[in-house]
Amino acid sequence: MIDPWASSSVDYDKLVNKFGIKKFSSVLKDIEDPLPLMTRGVIFGHRDFEKIIPLVNKNKEFAVVSGMMPSGKMHIGHKMVVDQLKWYLKKGGNLSLPIADMESYGARGIDFNQAKEMAVTEYLSNYIALGLDLTDENVLVYLQSEHDPVKNLAFELSKKTNFNELKAIYGFSPSTSISHLYAPIVQVADILLPQIEEYGGPKHVVVPVGVDQDPHIRLTRDISDRFKSKYGFIPPSSTYHRFLTGLTGGKMSSSDPKTAIYLNDSPNEAEKKVKSAKTGGRESLEEQKKLGGCPDQCVVYEMLVYHLIDDDDELKNVYENCKNGTLLCGECKTITAEKMKKFFERLADKREESLEIAKTLL
Template sequence: MTSTVEISPAARRSAELEAEITADPSRFRVLTGDRPTGPLHLGHYFGTLHNRVRLQRQGVELGLVIADYQVLTDRDVAEDLEGHVITLIADYLAAGVDPDEAMIFTHSAVTALNQLLLPFLSLVTVPELQRNPTVKDEIAHSRQSGVSGLMFTYPAHQAADILFCRANLVPVGSDQLPHLELTRTIARRFNDRYGPVFPEPEALLSAAPLLLGTDGAKMSKSRGNAIMLGSSSQETARLIRGAKTDAQRHITYEPGTRPEVSSLVLLGALCSGRDPVELAGSIGSGGAAVLKAEVTEAVNACFAPLRARRAELLADPGYLHQVLREGNARAEERAEATLARVREAMGTVYGASR
């Protein structure tokens, strides 16, 4: 009896998009980004950063928003915000993002982008914002005693991030599809009410591998269980030595039943370009100590060039600030053009010569 694996419509469309990108990458404009809460780790690299570099090298136009305003949604004070912003830019460039081609910018510097938030909020209801999975999750994990009103604007703000530059492609995980769907809803409602201005961006589903933290939980900066892109070789070795495994000596790649061991195997495989099943088989009865030694060697060899480049970039903060200034200027120019179209469509161009 032959079993079939059902492919979701989103996954099917994502596969079609990959083929379309290969055929004509110039048709696509991607917008994605990060909140500046600290340096990026290996989970970020294999989960999103590596894919961004791939798309840019294929010829897709890449926009990266450093969402500094969104940091304020779940904390009272954004500590060392400037330092985190500059570190993010260093992480991007060290990983291979081309600053001459990519538009790297911060929320707070692009005033026209933020002006789109008000008309966008008029197109969604409070229950729609409350039901948004990202908002619900952020509220559940908020470190504040009360949730700020800014939290509820999060989905509309992200819609403004995507639509101000008329991005038509957004790389997401399957858990983020409802969030992108609200952006599509806002674009559709605006177009229906005022006329065609915005594209409805599509989801490019990520096949990113899930790497666990050294404690077996989700890799996270705040949990202290992550290997950072900028970690030294010694720090990497220490963290991997302390990583959680299990009581079985024989090493296998079985993510469903042996998640901690399998995550280490997967990390080693990703860094060495090997198949995880083959890597696990080569270690076999060598046990966790041999596994950890191989993974440490693979990680340090793989990331040595990135770490060296990152150190060079951080030693020249003036250059990183210049990259941001240029990216902010490009984003503001793009946002002003979009805002002008929005005002024209809404009939809010007052006092202009006719």
């Protein structure tokens, strides 16, 4: 297994130890046909994923919940989630994809029409262009604000949580709007929805998220326990993926164009952005030839690992040639930028058709 992030800026091991998340590596061997994101350690942690594995391996019933909040632009980092969803769909999972327009209203003041528009043009169409078949009968896409079952469940669940608990988790203050306070409860309802009678009753559910989303997962697991006697809820499982590093070395952010390659960028823009990215190169060419590069700290290499090279041997070659100083940043950037450009050309080709399909979904 290639694990190029031992020295990553985020200490994922600490996250694992501190919050009771388990290491993904310990269950990896049990997964038949795992995703590269799994074997490469991008998905690094989990809760209760061992309960999902036999269902995935045998194509048995389970559900996957993955929300999208229509509040900005989708960037290349979001592709990770779509790749996981494609894999789960292939493995027999039922996908439930809430569009968190109640959250974007409550937390950001985005009105419902605007959120719907953004969901279609920015999110759903890109999900489709990235190859996820949202018209599959095992996929449910809904707007929170228009989906009665989730609204009703949220209100019911809200009986067993209070301001104190939400404040401790989310840092809310007494002057936080009630709609903002309420938004995480709707999200909890999104995650528990596949287990209500209308959707076939209690079942195993997995939620693939970034580690910053773990507080939601814990709240959901806690609340699921409080309604266990009524609904028989099984606490949802979760997996945690690493963040994609931004072009400048920090976080890739939906709202900062210098850090992110947006899925709606043109192929030429995407290519240019790769070339602008921070690498793990040395101070001088000479030094790099002598010491080799640092792929562990390289945004460009990360793009290859996460998104652009499927073949492990090919990836290993890049890694080793960087380390031993034969593959220099200029050449590597050219190769990567070219791959990115091609990827974006394929995406652009599908854009129009994807948008048409997306428009039919809500």
